[in-house]
Amino acid sequence: MSKEINILNSNRSEVSDNESLKQLEFIEKAKVYVSDLEKELGRKPTACVVTFGCQMNARDSEKLLAILKLVGYEETESEKADFVIYNTCTVRDNADQRVLGRLGACSNHKKKNPHMKIAICGCMMQEQSAVEKIQKSYRFVDLIFGTHNIYKFAELLCTCLESDRMIIDIWKETDKIVEDLPVLRKYPFKSGVNIMFGCNNFCTYCIVPYVRGRERSRSPKDIIRECEKLVADGVKEVMLLGQNVNSYSNDFADNDPNKITFPQLLEEVCKVEGLERVRFMTPHPKDFSDELLDVIGRNPKIARHIHLPLQSGSTEILRRMNRKYTKDQYLELVDKIRNKLPDVAITTDIIVGFPGETPADVDETIDVVKKAQFDNAFTFIYSKRTGTPAAGFADQVPEKEVKENFDRLLKVVQETARVQSEKMTGMSADVLVESVNDQDASLVTGRMSNNTLVHFPGDESLIGEIVKVKLSECHGFYFSGERV
Structure with missing residues (x-):
């Protein structure tokens, strides 16, 4: 009997309109499996999500972790967990090598824990040679999937928990977007918001268009609704994410009522009541418009930071x-x-x-x-x-x-x-406090609108607040300061 369930390189252009509901049903099904595992182990099963790469990968990992926690796993940072998933990047070779090194170490953990499941997903898995390497040299991996069907994780998780075979589900491409699924944010006060997926630029050094596919933009109404929900949940800052945000909606038909430019979308997001800061990542220089500069200029909510590769x-x-x-x-x-x-x-x-x-x-x-x-x-x-x-x-x-x-x-x-x-030394700036300082518990660390880090005296009660700080001393890439 084959030890793989392999649906490698299938094309999926049709995704059910009820896909979100379908995946929620799989979450309920997976809860039963994890509950049974908890009884067998005599403790709550643990799960670890390890993320490599960009902000979009980080956002994807928040979705993966949300589902794992919903079905009954307890989050841990230890890669000795009962369920470990590596969300991969493949922009540079060293990212691939780091993943493979971590997988090798994980094999020893699995030998000691027969209940352990290991999954690998993300951009690296959109390369057939990488999948073939996992199949050949890392047979202990239980689940492999890519970037286009990450929304199916609850379904794939069920299949993985039901089977002792290696599950491989890679799609070459898709033209669909399924976003209305649970997300467990790393920070309660800030969040990424995907506005589009894929890239059409085909820079000759870049693998992204091949692993993320062609550009697909979300409806502006869906983006605004997500921002409103985030603000209602305590979010003060959002980052609009896309491989090339300046190309937003170029994939819409000219007569599509949803077709608005990225600057127009940015302006609409700024109108969301309660939202205090808006970032975006990443624009392409060839598409950077005067309209975008004008929108940034008249909207103080938009962060004073432009990343221009x-x-x-x-x-x-x-x-x-x-x-x-x-x-x-x-x-x-x-x-x-x-x-x-x-x-x-x-x-x-x-x-x-x-x-x-x-x-x-x-x-x-x-x-x-x-x-x-x-x-x-x-x-x-x-x-x-x-x-x-x-x-x-x-x-x-x-x-x-x-x-x-x-x-x-x-x-x-x-x-x-x-x-x-x-x-900027001696100036005052608004700082969104992100954490207690790692090196000195009497300090907190925050980020200015221009994305520069600032360390200043404070405690955890300030986390998530935007406070005015005088920038006392520059230390190269960060400041020390005092609250005004």
Whole structure:
């Protein structure tokens, strides 16, 4: 008898309108299985969700954990739990290797706990080669599923608890969205809100369009309703999430009454009563409009932070990356943002070591960093992803050269960010308090509108509150301060 239930690479374009109700029924069914397990164990079964990658993955993990808790599992951070699920990222190779390393360690836990179930999901599982590796080398994994059918987790959980076979359910693509399901938020006072899924840009280095699929936008009414529900539940800040939020609703027909631009959606979200701060992630420079700048300018609720991925300052490398803008066009956009929104912090992503990149190309990137004066930049070494065009480029850059160029760039990035941060020393800012400080329990840690962290005296009663703080001392990427 086969030891797998394998529905790998099926296409699912039709999802029942009653899918949410169907999944709630599976939650009730799973409760019975978990209750029986609790009686057998003589204790409450535990569950651990381990998240890799972006904010969208973090949001997905909140849904997975909500279902696990609803059916009767107790949350734990220990990967020795009775149910462990790895929600994976595949943007860079080191993320893949970290997942596989954690899986290897988990196999030892499972040998000691015959009731243990191990699941793996997310972007990495949309790559057939990764699934085949799990099938071949990690036979102890019980459940594998991808990004398109994560809403089916309650159903898949039931199948997993009913069977001792490896369950594999991967969809190549879908054009449906099912969002009205339970979510267990990490923070009671802030939340991500998915506004769209997928990406149509096909940057030559990026695996995302292949694992997340084409762009699919949610109805603006559904987004607003979710924001209203979140505010009613105590949320003060939302982050609107999408691979390229500026493309929101481009997949709607021109005559669709739901078709509004991203700036228009942002403005509608700002009208939600009780919502105090709105963020968004991530815009693409090629689609960044004057309309969006105008909306940010007239809405104080919108966070004074724009993450604007550069990737490279070399026009030739940008062309090979299929980024669809030049160095000069990017700098013109930065100047426009700085002129219209002088209080906005601009952060970015930069890749070093893309095929064909020379030290002169890196000099161009460094030139952009100096001219743009980024408040922070997340620098990455290029990671070859099988299935992307750049993986087949012949002119891969030697590792030693990449490291030298990375170090040169990082030094400039850090100095620029320090200079930008120091400009706020002595000012006062509104800070959303997120936690008691990890290093000093007499302090709390919060985040300014421009996304900079601040540590200042306080206690847990301030968590979730927005308070005015004087920024006393800059420490590079964070401030220490005093409550005003």
